[in-house]
Amino acid sequence: MNTGWISEALRDKIRTQAGNQCGYCRSLQKYVLGVLEIEHIIPKAKGGTDEEDNLWLACRLCNGYKGIQTHAEDPVTGKRVKLFNPRTQKWSRHFAWSKDGTQILGRTACGRATVIALQLNNIVSVTVRQQWVIAGWHPPTENG
Numbered sequence: 001m002n003t004g005w006i007s008e009a010l011r012d013k014i015r016t017q018a019g020n021q022c023g024y025c026r027s028l029q030k031y032v033l034g035v036l037e038i039e040h041i042i043p044k045a046k047g048g049t050d051e052e053d054n055l056w057l058a059c060r061l062c063n064g065y066k067g068i069q070t071h072a073e074d075p076v077t078g079k080r081v082k083l084f085n086p087r088t089q090k091w092s093r094h095f096a097w098s099k100d101g102t103q104i105l106g107r108t109a110c111g112r113a114t115v116i117a118l119q120l121n122n123i124v125s126v127t128v129r130q131q132w133v134i135a136g137w138h139p140p141t142e143n144g
Contacts, residue, residue, distance in 0.1 A: 006038055006050050015036070015057060017056075018056055020057070021140065023057055036057045039066070040055060041087060053087065065119045066083070071083060072114065072117035074109035079109060081109045081110050094107055103126060103129075
């Protein structure tokens with residue numbers, strides 16, 4: 001049942017499942033200013049629910065850029081594809097880090113479309129990642 005309210009217990013469960021890491025850009029909570037948000041994989045505006053299987057963790061930038069998008073165009077094939085689902089898809093199958101660890105590269109149509117739709121390599125993110133690389137905090141290791 002969709003109650004429109006997500007309990008603290010479910011929020012805590014999702015944070016644990018996600019490893020306190022954004023499902024899209026992989027930013028860790030301990031390095032991000034502000035609390036990572038519970039996001040709707042299928043936005044409520046598109047019929048998504050508050051059920052556990054539709055919720056994951058995202059940073060404010062990724063969640064904001066995603067908005068109500070569920071699909072985007074792959075820049076290589078020109079086909080409209082579903083965005084990456086961090087709950088059911090493996091990040092490393094669809095994305096890789098650039099050699100310098102600052103940019104996310106799409107490896108599949110889904111990955112490429114998601115990189116563009118969520119602006120995963122926006123100037124703020126790349127600049128912050130450069131500093132995280134210098135500090136030895138980035139890129140994060142794959143946890144699933």
